[in-house]
Amino acid sequence: MNFIRAIFRSSKEVKKLIGTDHLGNKYYEVPEDAKVLGEKLKTRRFVESNISHYEYEPGMIPYEWEAWMRGNRKLPPSAEEIAGREQQTKSVQQKAKELEENEKQAEFTNIQTAEEVTTESHTKPEGHASAPVYKKIDGESDAVSTGNEFQPAAWKPGKK
Known part of the structure; x- marks a missing residue:
């Protein structure tokens, strides 16, 4: 039944051209008081575009026109x-592009500063990979265990 209604709707020119946009889209409205086959239709708004449905990408209809079509x-x-x-x-x-460039520049500056700090302090990582401990090169600190000396029964709670 809807198919038959669509045929009769298309045969009668009840749609009213409301406007066009810079992309060539035409916007129409079928007024509420229009009658087709004795039935009163509610207001319908739609667009006729130069492109097909499968070529449509978001943003091809301006936001203002989309808001008007949705009511x-x-x-x-x-x-x-x-x-x-x-x-x-x-x-x-x-x-946003300028802000992103500024953030990249600040990050680059922070990386350079971090590299200068690590080269100035003369530290090198030592110990197990999951627990990094930094030891000064001059040998002031004690050696760090690599985990090869652990004995399961050697540890007693509360004793050092």
Whole structure:
């Protein structure tokens, strides 16, 4: 039955062109008071695009038009409103790119500083890999066990 209704709907021109966007999409509305075969239809909003459904990618319909089609806004968007939002989006993307570059530069500076600190303190890792202990090269600290000397019955709680 819905198929037959669709045929009759398409045969009658009840859709009203509301607007187009810079991408060539056309936005239509079927008003609530339109009657097809004696039935009152609720308001429908849809888009006709130059691209097919399988070529669609998110972002091909401007956010303002999408909000209008979903009924989240009553009035269709103006070209100035869409241009302003796109300009704001470009500005935010540029600021994000600059921030990312600054963070990379700061990270690079921190790595260089860390390398200078480790070379200045003359330390080298010694001991077991899971418990790194750093010993000064001049030999002031005691040797660290590598775990080869452990005897299971040798440890007694409370004794050193």
